[in-house]
Every structure is written in structure tokens, then in C-alpha cells.
Amino acid sequence: MHDMSAHAVHHGAPTSFIRKHIFSLDHKVIGKQYYALALVAVIVGMVLSWLMRLHLGFANFAIPGLHLLSKNGAPGDIMTPEYYLQLMTMHGTIMVFFVLTTAPFAAFGNFFLPIQTGAEDMPFPHFNMMSFWVTFTGFVILMASFFVSDGPTLGGWTQYAPLSAVGAVSGPGQGTGVVLWAFSIAFFCVGQLFGSLNFITTTLDMRCKGMSLMRLPLSAWAWFITSIMGLTAFAVLMPAVILLILDHIAGTSFFVASNLVINDSLLPHSGGSTLLWQHLFWFFGHPEVYIAIIPGMGIVSHILITNMRRPMLSHRVLIYSMGALAVLSYMVYGHHMFVSGMNPISSLAFSFPTLIITIPSTIVVLIWLGSLYGSKLRINSASLFALGFISMFISGGISGFFLAQPSIDILLHATYFVVGHFHLVMAVAAIFGIFGGTYFWFPKMTGRMMNESLGQLHFWLTFVGAYCIFMPFHYLGIAGNVRRYQAFVDDYLIPLIPVHKFITVAALATGAVQLIFIYNLIYSRFWGAPAPDNPWQGTSLEWSTATPPPHNNFGDKMPVVYHDPYQYSVEGASSDFIMQTSPEPVHSADEEK
Amino acid sequence: MAKILAVTIIVIAIASAVPIVMHIWPLPQDISLHGHLIDEQYTDTMWEAGISFLASQILLAIFIWKYSKPAPNAGIKRFPGGAAALVIAAFVLVGTEVLALGVFGAKAWGQAYFTPPSADALPVQVQAGQFAFYFRYPGPDGNFGPIHPNLISEANANFYGLDTTNDQDSKDDIVTAEMAIPVNREIHLLMHSKDLGHSFYVPELRVHQDFVPGLDLSIHFTATKIGKYEIVCTQLCGLGHYNMKAYLEVKSQADYDAWLKQQAALQ
Amino acid sequence: MKNRYHFGAVLSAIVLLCCGALILGQKVNAAGEGSITGTVKLDGPAPHMKGIDMSKDPYCVKQHANSPAHLETWVVGSGGGVADAVLYLDGWSGDAKTETSVPVFDQKDCMYTPHVLALDTTQEFKVITSDQTAHNIHPLPNPMINVGWNQSQPPGAPPVTKAWKNPEVIPVQCNIHPWMHGWFVVVKGPYAVTDDSGHYTIKNVPPGSYTVKAWHEPDETQTQKVTVAAGGSATADFTFKAK
Numbered sequence A: 001m002h003d004m005s006a007h008a009v010h011h012g013a014p015t016s017f018i019r020k021h022i023f024s025l026d027h028k029v030i031g032k033q034y035y036a037l038a039l040v041a042v043i044v045g046m047v048l049s050w051l052m053r054l055h056l057g058f059a060n061f062a063i064p065g066l067h068l069l070s071k072n073g074a075p076g077d078i079m080t081p082e083y084y085l086q087l088m089t090m091h092g093t094i095m096v097f098f099v100l101t102t103a104p105f106a107a108f109g110n111f112f113l114p115i116q117t118g119a120e121d122m123p124f125p126h127f128n129m130m131s132f133w134v135t136f137t138g139f140v141i142l143m144a145s146f147f148v149s150d151g152p153t154l155g156g157w158t159q160y161a162p163l164s165a166v167g168a169v170s171g172p173g174q175g176t177g178v179v180l181w182a183f184s185i186a187f188f189c190v191g192q193l194f195g196s197l198n199f200i201t202t203t204l205d206m207r208c209k210g211m212s213l214m215r216l217p218l219s220a221w222a223w224f225i226t227s228i229m230g231l232t233a234f235a236v237l238m239p240a241v242i243l244l245i246l247d248h249i250a251g252t253s254f255f256v257a258s259n260l261v262i263n264d265s266l267l268p269h270s271g272g273s274t275l276l277w278q279h280l281f282w283f284f285g286h287p288e289v290y291i292a293i294i295p296g297m298g299i300v301s302h303i304l305i306t307n308m309r310r311p312m313l314s315h316r317v318l319i320y321s322m323g324a325l326a327v328l329s330y331m332v333y334g335h336h337m338f339v340s341g342m343n344p345i346s347s348l349a350f351s352f353p354t355l356i357i358t359i360p361s362t363i364v365v366l367i368w369l370g371s372l373y374g375s376k377l378r379i380n381s382a383s384l385f386a387l388g389f390i391s392m393f394i395s396g397g398i399s400g401f402f403l404a405q406p407s408i409d410i411l412l413h414a415t416y417f418v419v420g421h422f423h424l425v426m427a428v429a430a431i432f433g434i435f436g437g438t439y440f441w442f443p444k445m446t447g448r449m450m451n452e453s454l455g456q457l458h459f460w461l462t463f464v465g466a467y468c469i470f471m472p473f474h475y476l477g478i479a480g481n482v483r484r485y486q487a488f489v490d491d492y493l494i495p496l497i498p499v500h501k502f503i504t505v506a507a508l509a510t511g512a513v514q515l516i517f518i519y520n521l522i523y524s525r526f527w528g529a530p531a532p533d534n535p536w537q538g539t540s541l542e543w544s545t546a547t548p549p550p551h552n553n554f555g556d557k558m559p560v561v562y563h564d565p566y567q568y569s570v571e572g573a574s575s576d577f578i579m580q581t582s583p584e585p586v587h588s589a590d591e592e593k
Numbered sequence B: 001m002a003k004i005l006a007v008t009i010i011v012i013a014i015a016s017a018v019p020i021v022m023h024i025w026p027l028p029q030d031i032s033l034h035g036h037l038i039d040e041q042y043t044d045t046m047w048e049a050g051i052s053f054l055a056s057q058i059l060l061a062i063f064i065w066k067y068s069k070p071a072p073n074a075g076i077k078r079f080p081g082g083a084a085a086l087v088i089a090a091f092v093l094v095g096t097e098v099l100a101l102g103v104f105g106a107k108a109w110g111q112a113y114f115t116p117p118s119a120d121a122l123p124v125q126v127q128a129g130q131f132a133f134y135f136r137y138p139g140p141d142g143n144f145g146p147i148h149p150n151l152i153s154e155a156n157a158n159f160y161g162l163d164t165t166n167d168q169d170s171k172d173d174i175v176t177a178e179m180a181i182p183v184n185r186e187i188h189l190l191m192h193s194k195d196l197g198h199s200f201y202v203p204e205l206r207v208h209q210d211f212v213p214g215l216d217l218s219i220h221f222t223a224t225k226i227g228k229y230e231i232v233c234t235q236l237c238g239l240g241h242y243n244m245k246a247y248l249e250v251k252s253q254a255d256y257d258a259w260l261k262q263q264a265a266l267q
Numbered sequence C: 001m002k003n004r005y006h007f008g009a010v011l012s013a014i015v016l017l018c019c020g021a022l023i024l025g026q027k028v029n030a031a032g033e034g035s036i037t038g039t040v041k042l043d044g045p046a047p048h049m050k051g052i053d054m055s056k057d058p059y060c061v062k063q064h065a066n067s068p069a070h071l072e073t074w075v076v077g078s079g080g081g082v083a084d085a086v087l088y089l090d091g092w093s094g095d096a097k098t099e100t101s102v103p104v105f106d107q108k109d110c111m112y113t114p115h116v117l118a119l120d121t122t123q124e125f126k127v128i129t130s131d132q133t134a135h136n137i138h139p140l141p142n143p144m145i146n147v148g149w150n151q152s153q154p155p156g157a158p159p160v161t162k163a164w165k166n167p168e169v170i171p172v173q174c175n176i177h178p179w180m181h182g183w184f185v186v187v188k189g190p191y192a193v194t195d196d197s198g199h200y201t202i203k204n205v206p207p208g209s210y211t212v213k214a215w216h217e218p219d220e221t222q223t224q225k226v227t228v229a230a231g232g233s234a235t236a237d238f239t240f241k242a243k
């Protein structure tokens, strides 16, 4: 084992284009590939959300050209009910899996985890390459489902059985569409399992001299914790989707009960359990939302520390809190199922850990706030997005107090309140983490600086826009507006339609603003100002190597680490930061000893 | 820049709270006997969450405002008490907050789910299916006839799969497309799904329960206000999910009796 | 080697030509077409048709404010004539595509008009909606015989044009309005559907002996043998019993 990994790590720099940029073993290239995948996915996902919003805000509005996307789904450019749900399902699936898991975790983690630990590469580069290409295949399969005869599945990203398990009788996309969805997710799981193994091994086995675990930056810790979660969560989802596939193609009945009648005919299934899918799915699904957000917490902490010119009040408390979130996230999954028909005593039992998980979340936020206190905050695109992340995380987290209580969940379950909650706390917050990480690390990844003015403009419009979109979702939910509805035909929902119109306008505008980011990304990649090695005066290892880093990350000399990761504003030091690799002694009482 | 951000955060925080404080989009009115417990729980939570929300956003804004333009050689100040104080604060403040919410919330939940229906509760059955609810009243004999899934036929309007020629209990069963109930009378709702997962949600009634195919569930409630309300499905069940609904008519006992008679005649 | 291919090509061309000639010949024969007429009746009193409660969709309720909706399994006119029975020629071996009109299947007032749509194989038909509420059209053929579909038509959506490849009786339903039920009766050759008084006329029947088959939902059929003279008309009356 040791021999193999040693051999793998010392792979030489590739020379051919294909080995360099496509089937690359280099974690940095793989990280960028993941980033590119996430970028394509987020654009698709965002366009889908525009279509959904247009349809919701302006019922039976003909969206010019929509029939080109699907003749059946949009006859005469008018979206059908099933097509709305199909787009919604694809939006959710793409966003959760191919954006929020790939970008903050797989993309940035791949690029920076080995560098921040002082490794030359991941221990299993071939697995790493496969991790990306298997994930990519999953994405292609998912996209392919747009083009099969009755379109992609309409079952929502949660794909509840038996709707997902009985086949085409239950609606368009529920045959081939579901099978493709399930295969896509299975591939995704395999890819992330490979990735997680690499992340864990890198963190545990590949650290350079002097790099104790506690000397790892918070971002590295976040990726490490996330990879452990990935290993356990995806390992549950994968068998679940395989069982789902079997229900489709092998005639099994894992998730389908007996005596179900659709379209006046008895289904040929018997003996399965409806709730089994929900248990399996959410045992993965709840950790998954922490997989989406914990890397963001790490990235944001890392960015903030650099821009506050001080370490966090406590390095350890943040690490322990993220660890506590990870552990607790497996114990709270039942809060998605309060009114699902599981034993009401279980609902109560799941509500307490859910309430308790607010404690580590609060600690994280308080540590951020307490560290801001008395800091020397620099404002730039990266730190703006990091601060925006905190604001969003607070707003989204607070609504968790409501949803954690089964009694209030009676009112709010499956309403737009939930949609507002998870978009703020998971979607927008995590996306802000991605944006922050991009502005922060782009120089290191590409060797060029991003345009700062465009970056700040992007922040302002996105920050205000995101609140305009997602805050009103909560009000809708309080008024009882059910989610996953393609139109609002109920008498009590009709008065709420103006709110939907407002949200639609806000969503279109905020979506358009993202073009600034994409322009900035592309422009800066080719024509941006050349980046110095350490543009933000950071201390961690990624800033002590060249920009962009050489093939084996550190050139001829492997780094040696002398300090905790964040030696900023150390009294008596020669400058306001001491790099981890700097042998300069730290005299003052180290905050983290 | 930082000051603008601070102001923006405060403006957004306050603007977000305005519709809540002004009750622009209030909770649907409560027409149930047990709902007030839920509403009180909701209001308490709103107070605690609202204060935490405003406090933390404003604190964030103040710190951004204050610490973004430090004097060139100012040192770093330490938050009084350091991390330990914050951790203790989180445990004490949030810990007691959530414990209190959890304990009182359990009471509201228990009221809805841990009490058995009273013996004289009126049994009504509801069947969910793509994409409509159908209701069944047992008729004068007080018994529901057996369901034969193979007889279910929407084409013949035999939504429950009843065999009215052979099953004695089925003969007087009344199957309806809307649900009427007498006011101030406890209802024991027997729920089953004929096909997929669905849900029974009446916001005004503070009742929300999924249908689980293969599992018969029951809930009970008492409506206290005459009127016409909507029962909607909240569990994604296919293309017609958005249109899966039924009306709930809460009537006086006399109106209810008349309605039931009229429905019986239509069978 | 090459020659072999040439030979094959010539041979298939000849075969094709012969087939073409045969088909053309048939058309020529069809000049003296006759017809079959008759009445379909119900034996005994018209069964009670249960009312339909559309209360879940206020739009549908409004459309039926003055004409309560009821099941359309047996639509019996005065004199016992049965509407919506389909008559066709059993074992038809003539033209594959006799009927060329494009009939319309309308979703109107949350019901299907017509309740039964008869079709020749591969004959195109249009599904349209006249309603201000979305319907999904969900025909349920035997998947071994025809390919089904399930597609919604929101208000204002353009017509959906479809055809069925093989003969089959196909129920169609709207899941959004579970009471909406209708039938596509796909047959080979000339056909007719009875009107409200139970009358029908199968036109364009070439002279010869036939078995006329009468179908009524859900799966009742009767047959009668008739002979059609060139340019003449034969009669076949049927009587069904409601179950």
C-alpha cells in the first residue's frame, strides 16, 4: 500500500495535451475540471430556475422558443404541468449534486487540500481522475434524460417512492427518466466515494513535515470533515438508488406496497415499504446538506481570517463545531419526515437533536462575529461574499427553529417556507462560499487577478437580489403556500400570486447579474493582471508556493511547517503575518497552544 | 464600502421583519380546537427567532462598520471573554431556548398526535389518489364496507372499489368528492392512499398528514368555525399535484345532516 | 459480387412495382363502393348513469352549472338507440388507410367530446382543449400493441396530433380530473359510430361479404354477416343488453 501510494504521488509532469488537461492525474487540474463542471451545471440550473419562475409568476405565459427544448413539454411554448415539475426536479438535482457538492468540496478541495496539507498530490491520483470522470458521466446521463421521449423525471430531487418506483404509469418521465436519474446519482456517488477516500487519506497521511492536524487551515479541516461525511452518506444513497433501479427493471418491490391501483389497474408489485425510501434517502439527504455547507464554512473562515488580519477567536472550537454538525447531521434526518406517517414519537425524538444542532451552528456564527470584533477588516470581493455568507447563513438558519419543531411543522411542512429556508441556508450561502472562494483563490488557480470592481458590483447586486428572491418565500410559506405546485389554483393561494410575480422579477434580474461574474471569470482568466504569489498576504501553504503552483505543488523543496495556520498581527513580528513555512519564532502567547 | 454593507444588512434585516410584524401575510385563521397550541408555539418561536435574527444581523453590521477602517498600526482587540464566553453563551442562551421550545412544542404535538379520538368521534374515511380525494361516510349502519382494489374504477365512478351487490356493509356507504363535517364535533379521519404518496393539509385546521401507500393512518380534529375551506395535497404525487384538492365544508349539524341525505340519494 | 447486388435491386424494383400495381388495382375496384347502415339499440330500460361531482375543480363546476354531468357509459336516446357504439368490418383486408379525415377529440367542460373516437389505423387525429383548466391526456393502450403517451394540455395550448398504429380499443383518461374517461377505438378499414339515436352508416364499403362487428364500452361486441352489392347498401341492426 505504502509503495503504491508513494509511486502514485511521484508521477511525473505529463506532456501530452490529453494527459495534461483531460485525463489528468494532477489534483489541481482535476479541481479545475470540477469547477468547470459546476459552472456548466449552475448555468443550466439557473436557466431552469428562470423558466420555472416565469411560469410561476405568469401562468401559461408563452416563453418564446421553449418548444425547441421540448415539443411535448411546451406545446406552443406554454409549459405543461409535468414539464414544470421535470424542470424543477432537474434544477434541484443539478444544484444539490452537481453544483453544491462539486464546487465547494470537490473543486476547491481538490485544488487546495493537498497544497494546504503540504502534499505533492493526492495519494491515489488514478482514483482521483476516475472520481471526476465518473461524476462527469453522471452529469451526462442526467442531461441525456432531457432528450428521452417523455423527458426527465418529475419526482423532485428527493424522488419519493412509490411515485419514483412504479414506472411510467405514474406520469411522464417516471419510466426512463427515473432510471436515468438513478443511474446518474449512482455514478455521482461512486465519484464522490473515490474523492472522499482521497481527501481522507491526503489529510491523514500526506501532511508535510511539521504539519500537525491542528495546524491545518480551517478550509482543510472543513474538507476533511466533509469527506468523512461523503464516505458515509453516499455509501447509503448508492444502494438506495440501486434498489430503486431494480424496482424499475427487475420487477422487485423494495419501495412499493401491495394493492396499489393506478389508472384503474392493479400494480404488479407487493410487499415493499414506502417509508423505507424516505429513511434511506434522508439518512443521506440531511448529511448531504451539511456536505454542501461545511466546506463553505471552512472557506469563509479562511477568507475572513486573511482579511481580518487575525486568527479566529478559537481554531479548535470551530473545528469541533463543524465536527459536531457532521455527527449530529446523521441524527436529525427524521425532521424531514415529521408528518410522513412515521411514528409520531419518532418525530418528537428527531426534533430534539434537530434543536440541539442549532447550538454548534450558533457557536460557529458567534465565533465569526466575536472574531470580527476588534479585527482589521479588509473589504474586497472575497471578504464581501464571506460576510454575505454569514448574513445568509444566519437568515436561513433562524428559520430552522420553526422547522425543527414537529408541531410548527404541521403548518410549514412542504410549503414555500421550507423552500426559503433551504435556499438561504444551503443554496445561497453555499453559492456565496463558492463566489468568495473564487475571488480569493482565482489568482492562485490561474495566475491572474480577477477584476475587483466587477467583483464588488457582482456582490452588491447578488446580495440584495438574493434576499429579494428568497425572503418572500418565507411569507408565502407562512400563508400556507404549498411547494412543488406548477400553478396556484386554490382559492387561498390566488391572493399570493403578486408575491410570486415580485419573486420572478427579482430572480430574473439577479440571474442576469451573474453574467457579470461569468464575464469577469472569462476575461480575467485570459486578460487579467498577472497575480503575485501571495496577493492577500496569507499565511497558509498555498501562498508560499508559486502562482500557479508547479506540477508537484512546491517545486524542488517540500515545505516545512513551523506554525499554526493563522499567524496574523502577531505582536513583535516583522510584518503583520507570519507564513506557516517561515521559521521566524512567534514570541507572543500563541492563541492556539 | 463596509459602511454601505453594514447599512444594507440592517435595512434588509428590518425590511424582512416588517411583513411579519405587520402581519401582511398572516397565518391562515385557526378553525380547530387544538390549533391554538400550535399557534402559540409559532408565536413564541417567532419572538425568539426574530430577536436572534435581528440581533445577530445588527451585530454583524455593527462589527463590519466599526472594524473595517482601523488605524494603520492599531492592534487586534480580543472579544471580551474570548471564545469560552461565546461557547457558554451559545449553550446557555440557545440551549435553554431550544429546550424550552422543544418541551412546549412537544405538548402541542402531543395534543394533536398522542391523544386518542374520543369514542363518539365521527368516523370519515378519505382516500387519496392521482389527483383527487374521495371521502366515504359509513351510512346508517355505521360500518365501512370492505375495499376491493381490483374493483376500483374511476371510469365507473367506483372510486373505492366497493362491491355493493355482495357486501352488506357497502350498500349504504356514501362516497363523496367533497368533505362536509359538522361543526364542533370531533372527526376521526381514516386515511389511506390508493396509489402513491399524498398528503392531507388544511392550513386553517392545523392538520397536516401524509398518506402512506400500504399503511392505514388516522388523525382526529374538531373544527370550530362554519365555512368552506380547502384540503390540498402537499406530497408531490405527479403532474396534477398542484390541482389535487377538495373542499372542506364545515356545516351546522342540521346542514350537515341535510347534505349527507342529499349525497346518499346520489349514490 | 457487384452483379449480385444489381440483380437484387432489379428484383426488388419489380416486386415493388407489382405491389404498387396491385394496390392501384384495388383503388380502381373501389369504384362501385356501397355502404352498411343500421341501428344499435339497448334492450330494456336505460341504466341509471351516476352523476359526476366535479367539485375539486371550480372551473368544471361552473361549466356544468346548468347541465349536471353524469357518466356516459350508456347514452340511450328515445326509442332505445345507443350512442357511441362503434361498427366496423371484422377481418378487413383491404386498404390500410381508408379514412383520411382528421377527427378532433375535444376536452370540453371537463368531459371528452366525443366520448368515443373511432379511428382507422394510422389515421391522424387532433386532441384539442376548449377548457380554461389544464388536462392531461393519458391513453392506456396495451404496451405490446400500441405506444401510449401521457401529456398535458394547458389552456391555450395548440392541438396535439397523433395516430395509432395497430387496431385496439384504448381507454383514455385525465388524471387531473379522474372522472374524465373516453375511448379510442382503432380499427382497420371503414367504420362508423352511432349517433344519439343509435343510427350509423359505414360508407365506402367495396362490394362483397363482410362480418360487421359492433362494439360498445367497456368490452361488449356483437357480429353480423352482411353482403354489400356494388353501389348498394346493406343493413345490420344490433341490440345490446346493459350489464
Ligand code: HEM
Pocket (backbone or CB within 6 Å): A046, A049, A050, A052, A053, A088, A089, A091, A092, A093, A095, A096, A099, A100, A155, A156, A157, A158, A419, A423, A426, A427, A428, A431, A469, A482, A483, A484, A485, A507, A511
Ligand atoms: C437563481 C436562483 C434560484 C431560484 C430563482 C430558484 C428557484 C427555485 C424554485 C422556484 C424552486 C421550486 C420550489 C418548489 O416549488 O418546491 C426551487 C427548488 C429547488 N431549488 Fe432553487 N432556485 C435558485 C437557486 C438554487 C440553488 C443555487 C440551489 C442549490 C442548492 C437550489 C436548489 C433547489 C432545490 C434542491 C430545490 C428543490 C427541488 C425539488 O423540490 O425537488 N436552487 N428553486
Ligand SMILES: [Cu+2]
Pocket (backbone or CB within 6 Å): B198, B199, B233, B234, B235, B236, B237, B238, B240, B241, B242, B244
Ligand atoms: Cu400531490
Ligand SMILES: [Cu+2]
Pocket (backbone or CB within 6 Å): C110, C134, C135, C136, C174, C175, C176, C177, C180
Ligand atoms: Cu382534466
